[in-house]
Amino acid sequence: MNIKTYQIGVIPGDGTGPEVVAESIKVLQAASRKFGFSLNLEYFDFGGERYLKTGEILSEEDVARVKTKQALLLGAIGHPDVKAGILEKGILLNLRFILDQYINLRPVKLYEGVETPLKDKGPEDIDFVVVRENTEGLYVGAGGILKRGTPDEVAIQESINTRKGVERCIRFAFEYTRKRNKGKKLTLCGKTNVLTFAFDLWERTFYEVAREYPDIEPDYAHVDATCMWMVKNPEFFDVIVTDNIFGDIITDLGAVLQGGMGIAAGGNINPAGVSMYEPIGGSAPKYTGKNVINPIAAIAAGQLMLEQLGEEKAAAAIEQAIMKAVRDDLKSLSAGKMGYGTREVGDLIVSYL
Ligand code: IPM
Numbered sequence: 001m002n003i004k005t006y007q008i009g010v011i012p013g014d015g016t017g018p019e020v021v022a023e024s025i026k027v028l029q030a031a032s033r034k035f036g037f038s039l040n041l042e043y044f045d046f047g048g049e050r051y052l053k054t055g056e057i058l059s060e061e062d063v064a065r066v067k068t069k070q071a072l073l074l075g076a077i078g079h080p081d082v083k084a085g086i087l088e089k090g091i092l093l094n095l096r097f098i099l100d101q102y103i104n105l106r107p108v109k110l111y112e113g114v115e116t117p118l119k120d121k122g123p124e125d126i127d128f129v130v131v132r133e134n135t136e137g138l139y140v141g142a143g144g145i146l147k148r149g150t151p152d153e154v155a156i157q158e159s160i161n162t163r164k165g166v167e168r169c170i171r172f173a174f175e176y177t178r179k180r181n182k183g184k185k186l187t188l189c190g191k192t193n194v195l196t197f198a199f200d201l202w203e204r205t206f207y208e209v210a211r212e213y214p215d216i217e218p219d220y221a222h223v224d225a226t227c228m229w230m231v232k233n234p235e236f237f238d239v240i241v242t243d244n245i246f247g248d249i250i251t252d253l254g255a256v257l258q259g260g261m262g263i264a265a266g267g268n269i270n271p272a273g274v275s276m277y278e279p280i281g282g283s284a285p286k287y288t289g290k291n292v293i294n295p296i297a298a299i300a301a302g303q304l305m306l307e308q309l310g311e312e313k314a315a316a317a318i319e320q321a322i323m324k325a326v327r328d329d330l331k332s333l334s335a336g337k338m339g340y341g342t343r344e345v346g347d348l349i350v351s352y353l
């Protein structure tokens with residue numbers, strides 16, 4: 001019998017990235033044995049160490065290799081000895097752009113046994129998904145600085161929104177809301193009262209596409225109000241669609257609601273290309289090599305990857321195993337306070353598979 005083999009690129013990255021990715025791979029390998037598929041892994045050394053040694057960030061050859069994969073799993077990018085922005089833009093954002101991963105999918109789900117900072121809110125209240133546009137907006141790097149460092153200095157940073165980019169993101173969000181089949185509500189998060197050009201395009205496109213989805217309730221909230229509702233009444237939300245920068249900001253808030261960076265994962269998705277899955281947290285250099293960082297976010301990123309590859313049963317089993325571990329075993333999700341080491345959490349989740 002021929003079993004299905006997936007070509008996966010692994011980018012462990014910087015800091016604690018390699019440690020959490022190792023646990024994610026451990027869990028993915030266990031799931032592949034159990035559910036009858038296999039993973040063919042190729043490792044890529046993108047990150048701060050390689051940059052400091054060779055000056056190379058991402059070569060054309062790297063990009064060509066990465067494009068041959070069916071999906072990528074990323075640990076973390078960011079190095080204390082490299083100026084902020086160089087690796088983030090040169091690797092993470094560059095890959096998102098080059099691979100046209102126009103969706104950043106970030107589920108916000110509170111599991112039983114996990115502490116949320118919201119008073120009187122539980123797993124039945126905190127369960128929504130943010131669909132963040134991932135290739136446009138303020139992230140394209142349009143603009144410039146004039147007369148830098150002088151009293152006459154001018155800085156311009158423009159948000160680029162194209163009809164095509166906005167529409168494909170909104171369409172993905174409607175499809176996703178339908179498939180998720182939970183609240184059947186899609187909220188556009190914008191700022192139509194001030195950003196009257198960019199969000200005019202978003203709003204018109206949103207309600208036009210909404211007509212093709214009569215089963216989905218279209219809803220709108222300004223980004224500031226969205227933050228307020230996420231804290232006050234997170235149960236209002238089913239799926240939220242928004243632009244790149246607002247999505248960046250509200251998903252950090254979302255991550256905190258679900259228990260923090262130890263558990264929050266996301267996918268940079270190109271539905272017709274190579275997608276890249278990652279824990280939302282950073283490289284956490286101070287915890288490097290100590291076996292204290294929480295690998296669950298990276299394991300959850302692997303779960304998202306399997307889901308999108310079509311291994312839905314295996315993905316669901318990983319989620320169940322994560323849920324059991326956080327409910328019954330882990331004392332906390334914070335680094336050093338779990339009551340388990342990084343590797344032991346990986347073993348625990350494997351044992352529940
Ligand atoms: C994220 C991160 C990145 C972003 C940074 C590291 C460039 O904050 O994935 O949310 O802003 O998108």
Ligand code: MN
Pocket residue numbers: 248249252
């Ligand atoms: Mn962010």
